[in-house]
Amino acid sequence: MIEDTIAAIATPSGEGGIAVIRVSGAEAVPICEKLFHAGSKKLTKVPTHTVHYGHIVDPSTGVQVEEALVTVMRAPRSFTKEDVVEISCHGGFVSVRNVLDLLLENGARLAEPGEFTKRAFLNGRIDLSQAEAVIDLIRSKSDRAFRIALKQSEGSLSKKIKELRHQLVELMAHIEVNIDYPEHDVEEMTNTFIKDKCAAALLEIDRLLTTAQQGKILRDGLVTAIVGRPNVGKSSLLNTFAQEERAIVTDIAGTTRDVVEEYVNVNGIPLKLLDTAGIRETSDIVEQIGVEKSRQALADADLILLVFNGAEPLQPDELRMIEELKDRQIIAIINKLDLPQQIEEEQLNAAFGEECVVRMSLLRQQGIDDLEKAIAGIFFSGQVESSDLTYVSNSRHIQLLKQAKHSLDEAYTATEQYVPIDMVQIDIRRAWEHLGEIIGDSVGDSLIDQIFSQFCLGK
Numbered sequence: 001m002i003e004d005t006i007a008a009i010a011t012p013s014g015e016g017g018i019a020v021i022r023v024s025g026a027e028a029v030p031i032c033e034k035l036f037h038a039g040s041k042k043l044t045k046v047p048t049h050t051v052h053y054g055h056i057v058d059p060s061t062g063v064q065v066e067e068a069l070v071t072v073m074r075a076p077r078s079f080t081k082e083d084v085v086e087i088s089c090h091g092g093f094v095s096v097r098n099v100l101d102l103l104l105e106n107g108a109r110l111a112e113p114g115e116f117t118k119r120a121f122l123n124g125r126i127d128l129s130q131a132e133a134v135i136d137l138i139r140s141k142s143d144r145a146f147r148i149a150l151k152q153s154e155g156s157l158s159k160k161i162k163e164l165r166h167q168l169v170e171l172m173a174h175i176e177v178n179i180d181y182p183e184h185d186v187e188e189m190t191n192t193f194i195k196d197k198c199a200a201a202l203l204e205i206d207r208l209l210t211t212a213q214q215g216k217i218l219r220d221g222l223v224t225a226i227v228g229r230p231n232v233g234k235s236s237l238l239n240t241f242a243q244e245e246r247a248i249v250t251d252i253a254g255t256t257r258d259v260v261e262e263y264v265n266v267n268g269i270p271l272k273l274l275d276t277a278g279i280r281e282t283s284d285i286v287e288q289i290g291v292e293k294s295r296q297a298l299a300d301a302d303l304i305l306l307v308f309n310g311a312e313p314l315q316p317d318e319l320r321m322i323e324e325l326k327d328r329q330i331i332a333i334i335n336k337l338d339l340p341q342q343i344e345e346e347q348l349n350a351a352f353g354e355e356c357v358v359r360m361s362l363l364r365q366q367g368i369d370d371l372e373k374a375i376a377g378i379f380f381s382g383q384v385e386s387s388d389l390t391y392v393s394n395s396r397h398i399q400l401l402k403q404a405k406h407s408l409d410e411a412y413t414a415t416e417q418y419v420p421i422d423m424v425q426i427d428i429r430r431a432w433e434h435l436g437e438i439i440g441d442s443v444g445d446s447l448i449d450q451i452f453s454q455f456c457l458g459k
């Protein structure tokens with residue numbers, strides 16, 4: 001089992017009001033007692049779930065390092081199900097670092113990223129899909145994504161998966177009985193029974209999978225490319241998104257070279273804007289679309305914001321671009337509405353549909369609501385927002401659901417062809433195992449390590 005005691009700073013690094021250091025393991029309380037002075041109080045003697053005020057003192061020098069509030073939570077009523085001590089100190093990074101160093105000098109080990117959550121999982125406090133939801137919580141880029149991750153960490157997906165697995169176990173038990181007592185001659189009935197049960201499970205898996213696309217967008221952002229000729233207002237659009245207070249959530253240098261990714265939040269829908277320098281700033285756009293990186297960004301985009309200057313007629317290269325992109329998910333933006341209009345708007349309506357053409361003046365900040373509405377319209381098109389917020393958003397979960405679906409499909413087809421039921425049983429069992437992997441049953445150690453290594457330190 002897990003023997004050593006781990007410690008890490010649990011709050012984001014930088015200048016914060018309060019910083020929390022979390023210590024977990026069998027020795028958590030005795031180690032902290034060596035550093036913590038509060039009169040004659042002994043941490044090893046205090047009741048569980050109590051908070052204590054005192055000072056952190058370096059035991060080797062007797063120097064007082066920090067003022068601190070210390071919370072003691074004994075196993076198993078803690079996040080990791082181990083003894084946990086949380087030390088809150090005010091502050092600056094240096095003093096927090098000092099306290100952590102003292103803990104490490106006195107018997108704790110620095111936690112690996114995700115190790116607290118991993119222990120919670122290994123000690124049976126949470127299942128794997130809940131642990132992954134904790135990763136998503138830390139990373140979530142919009143309110144909506146946050147609520148979904150929260151729901152998942154509370155176990156709404158696990159609950160659905162467990163129900164499904166329970167149905168399959170019942171089915172397998174039923175088949176087992178039939179294999180053991182073949183003289184009962186109920187094969188025909190059993191076949192129908194298996195088919196019905198498989199169909200019901202398939203329906204539920206399909207329902208979960210339809211939420212996947214939306215869930216993925218909520219998690220990773222609707223990948224959006226801003227495209228158009230020079231001077232039509234692409235940078236202005238980007239800045240408009242970025243300036244709004246609710247807008248910028250985070251900047252991440254893109255994984256694709258030369259394409260900067262920027263996350264903005266439009267009414268709770270996260271957009272991952274691909275700022276394609278190549279397309280943006282050169283004179284010959286169509287030629288530039290041929291440039292690999294720009295083409296890649298365009299190919300990857302879920303949504304293309306195609307910007308036009310309304311004060312000019314459509315240009316030849318724009319007509320070619322309309323032709324090339326007309327089957328994609330496009331919002332055409334006619335900008336510079338404040339100037340006399342010359343653009344052939346009807347042509348854009350015909351190509352993209354009226355609801356996907358938005359008129360704006362970025363200079364006067366007009367039309368922004370319309371653009372936001374159009375984006376929301378696309379996001380929710382044909383999809384009703386799942387009211388119970390059980391979205392499947394994790395690509396590992398999606399993959400496993402698809403595999404489970406495949407196995408059940410095979411089982412279903414096999415019963416139609418009157419394949420011997422012990423063969424059908426194998427497919428059903430496989431589906432049951434795939435579903436189990438989602439919540440961490442029957443998962444190999446290496447996968448578990450891989451999943452938990454995605455965490456930030458201290459979680």
Ligand code: GDP
Nearest residue numbers: 230231232233234235236335336337361362363
């Ligand atoms: P980009 O080259 O496509 O990125 O275009 P910019 O955003 O850099 O804008 C080019 C020029 O058009 C700048 O001088 C902007 O101030 C101007 N501009 C942008 N939007 C509008 C608008 O709605 N009306 C007017 N009159 N000018 C605009």
Ligand code: ZN
Nearest residue numbers: 234235236280
């Ligand atoms: Zn620009």
